[in-house]
Amino acid sequence: MMQTVAIGWLMATASTSDLMVALVQAASTLPSFILSVFVGAIADNLSRRGIMLVGRSLIAAASAILTALIALGFADPWVILGVSFVIGCGVALNDPAWQASIGDIVERRDIPPAVTLLNIGFNTIRSVGPALGGVAVASLGPLITLLLSTLSFAVPLGVIWRCKWSVQSTPLPRERIRTAIYDGARFTAISSVIKAAIARAALLGLAGIATLALLPLVVRDNLNGGPTEYGMLMAGFGSGAFFAGITAGHFRRLMSLEWLIKLACLACAACSASLAAASSVGAAATVLALGGAGWVLAWSGLGVSVQLASPRWVVGRTISIYYALTYGGIAAGSWIWGSVAENYSLSWALVGSAGALVLVAAVGFGLPVLENQDTDHDPVEGFEAPAVAVELRSRSGPIVVRIQYEIPDEKTEQFLALMHQRRRAQSRLGARHWTVERDLQEPGHWTETFRTPTWTDYLRLNHRRAAADKELNEGLLGLHKAEHPPVMKLSIERPAGHPRRADHIAPFIARI
Template identity: 60%
Template sequence: MAGVAADATLLSTFAPLKNPTFRSIWLAMQVSSLGSLMEAVATSWLMATVSPSDLMVALVQASSTLPTFILSVFAGAIADNFSRGRVMFSGRCLMILASAMLTALVALAFVDPWLILSCSFLLGCGAALNGPAWEASIGDIVDRRDLPAAITLTSVGFHTVRTVGPALGGIVIASLGAMTAFSLTTLCYLLPLCALRRCNWKARSSTLPRESMIAAINAGVRFTATSSELKVAIARGTLFGLASISILALLPLIVRDQFAGGAIAYGILMGGFGTGAVLGGISNSVFRRKLPQERLIALACAACATCSISLALIPELALAAVALALGGAGWVIAWSSLTVSVQLASPRWIAGRTISIYFALTHGGIAAGSWVWGVIAQNFSPALSLEASAGALLLIATGCLLRVRRPRESELGSLNGLNAVAKRWHQREEPNEQ
């Protein structure tokens, strides 16, 4: 019986892949993620070699996530008012442009720390435009019962690639140079464009009129402000992003200074993080069935805290890889759980905006955390910065003031019910006509 239950759980996890549209775009995204991870390794390691500042190295993470904080709310409103497929296509084109610019700069040997951050920022702008549209489209492409599995698969797919992407990036940089890594990344970004041109899906119909940008953003903010589930999930996500990003932001410094390693060692450790993320993602469905949402997020925070403190104290590369695997598992479980909470609490007519607000604030937390832990590392030491972030993660794990719970099925409602809610929201905005 246990084997049958395990098989059923595994089948339910991969059920969204039966949908040809989701499968095609999902597979293309994995190739794109492979390029993205190679570029992340190349960019971080390039910054570590051209700049002696610990803060500048940590700011690589901030530069790629800050655009989501700035632009995501606008991107969410665009995703709800226009074709989400076309919005994704536009965002992907911007990512290709940024990657091609970075490749050209490296080819011309015109490498400056601020130019690296600028290209990383532009790449983040493309990702900020693409992200809310893709996340909101998942609910249009797959059935609602498959939505948690589809969200988990999206995260698992990325972290599956993460098991090999960073190591591959390190090998390419060490053997062929950074320009080759950036060139391969640009080619990888092209595949999602082909998938988006081939695939068409119908967004769930809405009887609501198209809104102006300001009205759409205002409605999204007000709806989020009245939903306790959304507010708690976003607040916990922001705090988790702020505290946990120390692992990825400071890892190049740990490899360079503590382990005296190179690009390959950095890639291997990132691969360890990705391996743990894959195992955590595959096991996430089991955990969601056996543990309350709050307990699951608390354990994920504790796992990341253990990873941070271990990186600060462990002197051996192999043990650090094991610690990073634990951190990767906690990372993907926490983000998957929080994202599922936001998706299930969001009606389809406003999903792009609620998801974009979630993205904006959580990525704002990540950007702020990259700066905070970088400043501490610069003025004191990377080890002290990691220890401080571990303490912050343990505080977040307690969840004394902000407890996330799984929405009850009775609260999810039908599509007609959600449209009725939408109509009432819009009627509030219309002046009474006498």
């Protein structure tokens, strides 16, 4: 936060362009939009703690480089944006891995208060850091402030280095990055809960970032203040976020998650509109406290929704997609509202942001955010790989799975309704090209068919099954009329038109 104040004020004094000031937010958030999906796939396959160490190290290194450049007199606006982008890359590495680690550290029932606690911690620092940053910039200058913030990055690095937490192991090899990204994107696309949370988060970032992105201009142009006043206003924002955070549990008991997010968006809208008319630091700090309260309640609620809707095997990827589109919205919003402020006026930008936030709240009537607290995503243990008569390697495939059912005519509609759920469930777990077929000569004979790219992917699919998937299987079994359970057949695809390379090589070697 001290670094944020120093960089924001440094840009406000180094450039006369309102757009360049707003682009500091865009430069620091754009890497999360570009890199988060890739980082999420890594976080689900490698050590999340190790990824956090790399990300934090990059943040510290970039901060040290910026400090050195300022000391040498290179206070160019484009240099500031470039280093801000590198710092954003470190954040893009750290944040998805850190958020995905929450479920490794606490029980599922404790995820909502844990997410809120993280927001309280961050926004407590938001209420103290900017004030210290403003005082430091005013009394010591931006260079010393950047030096102090650079030295402070050793603290989280040391904490991550010393703290270790257990992670559920898997007997299967790591997924290939390309497959992991594909599976994560497909799971997110299928989950209506996650899609709603991501869409609302992107819109909230797009509409609501104007308050923070344009705050240096409010201080400089509307209030005729300096870095001390900027720090005081940021402290007001953080104080509101802190008090909202510690009362978030009470709010959740009073209303649904969706209504909480609606009210939070309206609070942010009121803050943005009132800030445009604020004529004193005290009035601006008061309305910013309201905005900070709405800000932390909205983001906590959206983060909880994504966390609870994501199984542990894919949580890094869903959170990374959530971060990518959220930061994409924030980066786009910083550019849009900065352009409006430069081409029209600062007041127009803030009032426009307020109107957009009201629309984001209204979107909730058609695209509500849900909290799946009762859904159990933990995998059910006990799966044993079926015996096969063909020698298979981990990369052997594609594997074709066929499950045959005998369904009475009077239960056809029930069966198809369950199959609709089955398709979504199997596809979320990694099944591809899923179909259900009805025998034309024996109408009671139905076949469910799907594919996995490799034998390992088939095993991974079954290791991912949760209690809800088991209940669905039991429902289908109840409709099956034959005495024996549904017959499952496994096969491996082989192209008929083109012989395998080994078929050509073996005769040649024999002749030699």
